[in-house]
Amino acid sequence: MKNSKIGQTIVLICLMLLTTAAVSAFDFSELENSVSEFTLENGLTVLIMERHDAPVVSCLTYANVGASDDPKEYTGLAHMLEHMAFKGTTTLGTKDLDKELELIAVEDSVFLELRSERKKGRFADSARIAALEAAYDSARDASYEYVIPNEFGNVVEREGGVGLNAFTASDQTVYFFSLPSNKIELWMAMESERFLNPVLREMYKERDVVAEERRMRSESSPVGRLIEEFSSIAFKAHPYGIPVIGHMSDIQNYSRQAAKEQYQKYYIPSNLTIAIVGDVKSKNVIKLAKEYWGRMKYRPQPERLGTIEPEQTGERRVVIEDPSQPFYIVGWHVPNGTHPDRPAIDALADYLGQGRTSLLYKNLVKEKKAALNVGAFPGFPGNKYPGLVAVYAMAAAKHNNDELETEIFNEIERLKTELIPAEEVEKIKARAKAQFINSMDDNQGVAMQLAGYQTLWGNWHELFNELDRINAVTAKDIQRVAKKYLTKKNRTVGMINTEES
């Protein structure tokens, strides 16, 4: 949250779920066997991988809640909760809990009055708004008197925690940091407390911070603006079309009550997975997990989203005229991350737009020199529900989106009629293998993958099965999914056309 990366997250998650495949020369079963899984009585899943190279450990909490779960009128609430999870607990971050809670209550009551008056729009009583605003400001200031700001983060950093951060995406919210491994108990204590006894303090100030984050990522950034428009037309029913950070008016209207309800619904042990990778002993980790996380009460998993994006019936297109340089993106609806077609779609994306030897890079960047960069990735904006496989391209100076689009579509049509050469399919698999091995090189990356697979598939072992899935892909499969999904009526196009100022 210090630097929560919504945009990059999407890519990260894509990469995460792409890093696939196995290897003959290296024994993966050894890695796989070094993972322990344990489920607490309250439903919390604990994943541990022991690695004793250096006395450090990476820990994370993977919450199966994301922007897709935001309630109506409260877009961005999952992301707001991520911010609030850094605000401390009943013991961390307060000078006097009772007094602070009293004042927080006042703050809430004034804000709710103010909000309901504001929502009257042109019928609102401006004098009353002014009075409430004054009261609201002083209530905010009053409760702030009892706050020890950022104490949660301070303790983590002081004790040697590094990389304290979190991110929210459409599918999930993930919290993480690494510690010297002798302090695993500190993580257990603080992280469980964070979700067991949180205090949503400074919430109304934090809304302003989130509003600034929105201005930075979406409103003052040309590509940010485009992606928001693009997603909103790509999905007409499913919340994948809603920006993770939320709409500005919703951000300004969050109430503590709404945040609390969302929190109580999703931050329950059966909806969380914790992953610990590093210089620890599984037995000890499980003991500590029972002691600290075991304090949370069992609650059944929250009901999942029922909205299904209807089949698209015609191309959709959004064009932003903007003084900034051209940017082009096109996406096609594809099934979710566990669908049997996905390995072929992932392979297709790799062949199409990942690396210097990919089809589009060779054509648009190397040969035509019409693009500065081009890429393809599946699973936008998530993998839990059917999302998009997307291709983006940045026109080189003096070139335009129309040129790029024609080339992109031509290449895709070619893929539908010509089979990818067998040796290219082998290269896709070789890359997947190398990527997979490299992804095992970093404790936090491994923790993220284990928890991610556990949440998406319900079984972390699937991480180690990716190799089999990708190795089973044939050139025909790739052609089949290209024909099936990369159709005109199934696509959405977004672009920034440079407007001369």
Added chain:
Amino acid sequence: MIRKQILSFVALAFLLTLAAGPGVAQDVDKLNFPKLNKLEVPEVEKVTLENGLRLYLLPDSSLPIFKGSARINCGGYLNTPDKVGLASICGTVLRTGGTAKWTGDEIDEKLEGIGGHVETYIGNTSGGASINVLSEYTDLGLEVLAEIFRRPVFEQDKVDLAKVKQRSIISRRNDEPMQIAIREFKKVIYGPKSPFARHTEHATINAIERQDLVDFHNKYFKPQNVQLAFWGNFDSKTLVNKIKAYFGDWVREGDPIPALPEIDYKFDNEVYYVHKADVNQTNIIMGHIGGLTTDEDYPDRIVMNNIFGGGFGSRMFNAVRSREGLAYSAFGVYTANISYPGMFYAFASTKSETTSKCVREMIKEIKRMQKDPPTKDEMRSGKDGYLNSFVFNFDSKGEVVRRLMKYDFYNIPDDFLAQEKEKVEKVSSDDVIKAAKANLRPDAMRIVVVGKGEDFDMPLEKLGLGDVTEIDITIPTGEEKKELVINDETLSKGKKLLDKAIKAHGGLKAYKNIKSVWRKATASLVTPNGEIPMPSEGIDVFPDKSMGFYSVMGRKIYSSIRNGNIGWKTDPKTMKLIPMTEEDLLKNNKQRARNTLRIFMNSDDPNYQAVYNGSGTVEGTEVNWVAIVDKNGDVICRFGFSTVNNELVCKTYFSEDGSVENVYSNLTVVNGVKVPMKSVRNVNGQKVMTYDLSEYIINGEIPDGTFSKPEE
């Protein structure tokens, strides 16, 4: 009414804590931690080959990966000011532009076929490379690295590609406001011409040629300037032997590398404003020059940084973000480099309407660093964080070995970090205040503000921080209107460019083979009432026969018929064909002389010279201008050839109508030569005609009587 509600809400307050479980609240200070398992600082093996190449090796068999990193003593600071970007392009094309053994594309295929990576770059103060392959491909990785370092060929095509990318980066550089703020701030601190701040422009990129990259590489890529670090799954002895096989016969030679330039900095107050209309958030950055890693009080500054603006609980973060809610992004740091002074800066981005408020908060926090001694808690955060996380300096093998490589280059002791740690342990709150007083100058700061000034809460002038200078970030096009200079250099360059263009269009041989050309086209005359399409045909039989007509309402209107020394043209009054006068013939000769085909096929005729006439842009395409000059030194016409692929983009000349510009597009290959199927004619800046070819017949059968006067 508000008061009344307090009581009723107190009851609810308990719920607001969201207490989900019965557990007892934790006091983290009471936790007892076991001792940290001993940190085995891995031992790095150092080897220097006879030719001066230095190696740093750290085996690690946990995964079947072979990784490496190289450091080359060179950098962008060595570029001359007219060729900023040279080193960076060299760093790119080193990898993409092929080697004596493989083309760049072949290297791409080899590496991506095994999921491996070898990348190179040249930064401002050093160059580098990284390598990552599965250990079964160690040999291939090493060989690629050796080829790239020792025998790069800098394929022209990849040089062009790198230049296209650089130009695109230039044209995109004003899109993201934070990037603008940081870029301009660096120039404000180090000076716009300083190698530590300057950046590329279209003109500097245009000036860079392949030969420049070859020269740069030859000068600096010598074994004594290169360090190689490897870690991963290998046996050191075997690896050293392999490295010797690939790099051992690389000859040590060349001059010492020039040192970095000195920085001359004078403390003062300056405020700069960059107008950005399409944002609702202001990016603010303020500060001054910084220090060196080797400064005596560097450890004090580590603690100072942590307290001031480093992390979660820092003063900047607490005040600007948490307390005031003014920014999402707010931080500050006094940076230091080993080889040249860093910068001190505080950064925040806030909505336009709180710009001045945010500026003031930031200054307040900087001033407070010199006044309010760090509290006990702040000292604890500032020091313990560094000390407790010290182990993370050693948790990655790559980090350990790369750090050592860097220290070795600068002759810094291997245990520099351990010494630093000892010093940080001893830093007191007094030391922090002392460091803040000695190093921070809130009274003399340079501030860069990027945003939409009309929405600010207060004009920047009124902040009382000094006069405001507006920085114009408009990107120079790199176009230069140059007088035609005929000298050896422009002649040789002009000839080269013309030859390249002919080559790009099919080659001189193909042109020499052309005996006749028959063009069928639609010429659309642009009139105020719209375009009038006129079918048109033209035939040339080289060297001296030509014919051209338009059809208007089914009737042929001849522009001219030439047959040797005689010819006819349509009389505009009577619309009848009349013989050409002496004057007409001369005019027609001039037209003939600027015929592109004729110039291309006669490019070896010593009576005509090609003269380089600078570069520019034609409807968005960068071109090199080449003037064709006759033996009297008169300009016949001027070609604009694409800087990217040398294709014909434009031809300009003067005729009795005025200044004519033909812009070509839709190049298509016919009988081995590339022909523009479309052209647009502009006269004195006005579009007058478009010309769409439907047929282009080379050496076809020409009907008898084509060049005789037809029967009326």
